[in-house]
Each structure stands twice: as structure tokens, then as C-alpha cells.
Amino acid sequence: MLILNSGGTFNKKYNPLNGELEIPYNNDVIERILQSADFDYDVAGVIYKDSIEMDMNDRKMIANIIMESKDDTFIIVHGTDTINITAEFLSEIFDDRKIILTGAMNPFEIDNVEASLNLGIAIGFAKAKTENAVYICMNGFIEPCQNIVKNKTLGKFELVK
Template identity: 75%
Template sequence: MLILNSGGTFNKRYNLFNGELEVPFDNHAIERILQSVEFKYDLAGIVYKDSLEMNIDDRKMLASIIMESKDDIFIIIHGTDTMSISAEFLSEIFKDRKIILTGAMKPFEIDKIESSLNLGLAIGFAKATLENGVYICMSGMIEPYEKIIKNTNLGIFELVK
């Protein structure tokens, strides 16, 4: 299993100098969460961006890393605003891998529970499910990417009706 960090709110930290939340160029939040487990997971920082800034080249880079990896299970930490776009992009390329995208509505620095829960659920699901596919793990749910959507009015992910 390979955990890929692409940034997003999950990773954001408050910058004391300009008063803004920024995506830092590190894996600090994920590393802190993974300290609580006995197993060592492979972790790579790929794109350190807010997902609204992600573009096709960033998605191609994610796909290239997945394609070249010896792993067949991937968890991608991703911003929530364009998570579904990346999930759809990856689903068109990969049928033979398990790819779970997760993130957080609030930064780990502000709310350690949500991001920890989402990453923990994603890891557990990745180990438990046998079916390949692209999934989204958010708001306590894990579903194939096309069955879950971000409700921007409520600030949660919910099942597509």
C-alpha cells in the first residue's frame, strides 16, 4: 500500500506571517496520524496544492506514479473540492488497482479527529475490500467514487440519490 499526499485542506496550516491557511510542502499531518499505528506505510508527497489549483498535469503525475508503482493499493490524500474530478480521471485509467481518495473539510492542525478518522477508514477499507476500483472515503462513508458527492451547502459528503 502506498499513501500519496497531494495536499488539500487535510494538510493546511496557519501561516502566522500572512494570516492564511496554506498547504505546506511536507507530510507532517499524515506522519503524525501514522505515528499511532504499529505498521510502517509507504508515504510520498506528490503535489502540495489546494485541490482548486490542481490541473490535468497534476492528475497525470498522480496516474504516472500509480502506474509505475509496484503497489496495487493506493490512498490519495486530496482536497475535497476536486476530489471527484481526480477520482473520475483515475478510474478511466486504472481497473486493476484499488485507489481510495480521502481528505478533510477542516485541516488536521485545527481538527485532528476528522482527518485521522478519514485516513484510518481508508486504510482499513483498503485492507478489507477485495474489489479493485476508485473509491472516495469521506464523512464516515466509503463508496465507489460515482456514488458519493460533496454537498457544499452542508459541508459534508453524501450518497448520490
């Protein structure tokens, strides 16, 4: 299993010098969460962007990493604003791998429960689920990517009916 970090709110940290939340160029948040796991995971930083800033080249870079990897199971930490776009893009390319995208509505630095829970659920699901597909894991849901969307009015993910 390979965990890819693309940034997003999940990773944001407060910069006291300018008063802004910024995405650091490291995997510290994921590594802190994984300290409680009794298993070594491979973690690779990929982009370190807010998902609003991600473009098709970024999505192609993620797809290339997946394509070239010897792993068949991937968790991608991703910003929630465009998580569906990346998931749909990857689902058009891959049907022979298990890919789970997750993120957080609040930075780990502000609320470490949500990010930890989402990553933990994604890891557990990746280990238990055998069906290859592209999934989104948010707000206690883990579903094929076409079955879950972000309700931007309510600020949470919901199942598509």
C-alpha cells in the same frame, strides 16, 4: 500500500506571519496520524496544492505514479473541492488497482479528529476490501467514486441516490 499526499485542506497549517492557511511541502500531518499505527506505510508527497488549483497535468502525474508503482493499493490524500474530478479521471484509467481518495473539510491543525478518522477508515478499508476500484472516503462513507459527492451547500459528502 502507498499513500500519496497531494495537499488539500487536510494538510493546511496556519501561517502566523500572513494569517493564511497554507499547504506545507511536507507529509507531517500524515506521518503524525500514522504514528499510532503498528505498521509502516510508504508515504510520498506528490503535489502539495489546494485541489482548486489542481489541473489535468497534476492528475496525470498522480496517474503516472500509480502506473509505475509496484503497489496495487493506493490512498490519496486530496482536497475535497475536486476530489471527484480526480477520482473519476483515475477510474477511467485503472480497474486493476484499489485506489482510495480521502481528505478533510477542516485542517488537521484545527480539527485533528476528522482527518485522522478519514485516513484511518481509508487504511482499514484498503486492507479489508478486495475489489479493485476507485473509492472516495469522506464523512464516514466509503463508496465507489461515482456514488458519493460533495454537497457544497451543506459542506459534507453524501451518497448519490
